[in-house]
Amino acid sequence: MTAPVLEISGLTVSVPDATRTDGGRGDLTLVDNVSLTLERGERVALVGESGSGKSMTAKAVMRLDPTVDLAGSIRVAGHEVVGAPERTVRRMRGSAVSMVFQDPMTALNPVLTIGDQVTEPLRLRGVPRREARARAVEMLDRLGVLSAADRMDAYPYEFSGGMRQRVVMAAALIGGPDVLIADEPTTALDVRVQEQVLDLLEEQSRELGLAVLLITHDLAIVAGFAHRVAVMRHGRLVEDRLVDDLFASPQHPYTRGLLASIPSVDDDPTVRLRTVDDVMREDAALAASGTALEARR
Template sequence: MENGTPLLQVEKLSVHVPEANRIDRGRGDLLLVDDVGFDIQPGERLALVGESGSGKSMTAKAIMQLDRNMALSGSIRWEGRELVGAPPATMRQLRGSAMSMIFQDPMTALNPVLTIGEQVAEPLLVRGVPRKKAYARAAEALQRLSVPRAQERLKAYPSEFSGGMRQRVVMAAALINEPKLLIADEPTTALDVRVQGQVLGLIEELSEELNLAVLFITHDLAIVAGLAHRVAVMYRGQLVEEQPVERLFDAPTHPYTRGLLASIPRLDADPSVRLRTVEDFMDMQEGAHNA
């Protein structure tokens, strides 16, 4: 990792849905992310952790500016260049080439009626790369991700692939333009434990090989210990703690983080003792404040 200008720098980022765009017809703007800040260096892997609804995915979508119904304030700088308020053409240029994103369910990210080759090669085709060259690079990308018979399987359809192989296809499409940042939004949630390990290993391997920065979004602290360099914890739309991964597991400072760690099942735990929950720790904090 380098120590110069961060690849991505987020400062005081807030995301809200304007009243006019609210589907629940509520009054006032709806705040989703509140004053979040972090940075990522080239080649660094940062895990953004929190329960469902904590604002993790909204933060990722704000960085990529994928949802036009959201309004942003604060700062998102890419290699020192401000992206908040940037023209749509700027974001179109960056998405897929400088930064890419993969999601938790590869089947929803893939078009079932298009071949694997069409979908992996698409990021190159839309940028004017000749079809033959784009398909050759698509086969290389699949081969790099250990998809067997990569050249032959360009003609296959998503339904012919297992869940783990479909996730590799999505990763190949995300990485074919050799981006500097990969945002992985719960990429292992829909996979079994064995395949989860394979996908996590691939992400770590590619990060090391390509000097690829990774923003890894997950609700599961247990899977980030061997993957991330740093961990940022979100709770109710706010960033409550950020530490190097070893320090966070050894000495978490926020009650919410302690609750997340305590709620991870352990093989050596006494089965007669109730597993502690996040709410236990947050209730303790509220009791201390009220005392």
């Protein structure tokens, strides 16, 4: 058995009292005692509503937010992130762990060419310009960017949304990371391009043995992509199951609520969809009635 390439143990992310801007007092906990592992080549979806702590967990792995305090442990390819010097973390970004962000247009610098942005991770590691450029063309070709060699000097605005996301993925993958975090990578794309991006992520995971952590609020897109699904609510991990098991028999009321709120083509359009809160209230009522019945016995 090999060690996981990503091992999160007892992670707590909090905003210190001194830097809070919401008028509250005391440290504000955003992620509470989360533990999660990824094996090499494994694809895990981290799901939950907006504000559940998914992206904050991802940023903690990359150490991207200097305004929060981290406690617990995050090990990437055997290297501890929590408490590590900033210089060490900078070396890990791009080589051990990379991230694909939600909106490719804001993730790319509009005044730098595609070539400059894809080669940057290699150039920062001392790779000669010509070699870095050749490797960038190869990576863009692999990800389906047509005429990649001719488009290295193009700018982001000259690419479609789907092509820009491929460029972002090329920049994230070119350093050969062990772990790729994809934070809502399909939200800004139409349905057809969403499928293409997920297919690309799955293909790269298989070919490179890449562990992928897909952050999403949309359970509908993970069924055919992930090996496991981890569900977050209010900063806590409430369920972590194999994808087929979770869809067949969700254990937590919140997970059941998320699944129940997914629209289906067979739904009656005149009937209001059940919300997450609806399902959780129904579960609580059933539990209360069961407790009352047991007490009468």
